[in-house]
Amino acid sequence: MRRFLRDNGLSLTFGLLFLGALIGQAVAGHADYNNQQIADGAAEVTFWSYVVSASFAVDVAENWQSEYLQFFLFIFATVWLVQRGSPESKPPKRIGRESDEDQQVGAHATEDSPRWARAGGWRTAVFSQSLGLIMAGLFVLSWLAQSVAGVAAYNAEQIAQLSDPVSWPEYLGTADFWNRSLQNWQSEFLAIGSMAVFSVYLRQRGSPESKPVGAAHVVTDESG
């Protein structure tokens, strides 16, 4: 058990932090929602009806989509784009999808390689992109969730203000939808850019996200 906790510390810790923060968001979001209801002269809602409301759903989904967009773009972009000196990047001479030998696929797979890396054909092709594809798929699904929950929350507000509700396609052209999307995207892009640049010149002793403290600024990590 002790060994299991040690070997999976990262996923377990962040999983618990996620659940704690999500519960915190639900509690704070519920209080904020009811404050607005009181200000509008509307009835307050219970905690559970807030948790299953479109308002809570769109607030969670808009953050999820931007995180998966970030990882999906980062995973695909780093195949082709490099940042010399950054541990997040591979060296310029390895730009591209690399050889089957480098990637240990097909005839170059080892006995320990995953079955789909050894199989060849469409299975190896799919498996070779599976990390990026799952991130892209989760981005699309969470952006869809944001839009579907977003239009419901938007229309509830429209109706409360005696304005016309909008259809889903109409909502995709609203300022509300794009404001929610872009405010999350800009922060993700800034964070990725910052990480790529800061990690060239700054170090974190012991972290695999950093180069060794004494490594030269110009060195780009081979394992990147």
Next chain:
Amino acid sequence: MRRTIFVVYLTIVIGGLLFFIAVGALSGGG
């Protein structure tokens, strides 16, 4: 065991997203 965590993460994310889509659709979205 590590595979269990993988499945739990995927289930939480995909389950959560399907839940949010259902909430949106049932609240008059989509």
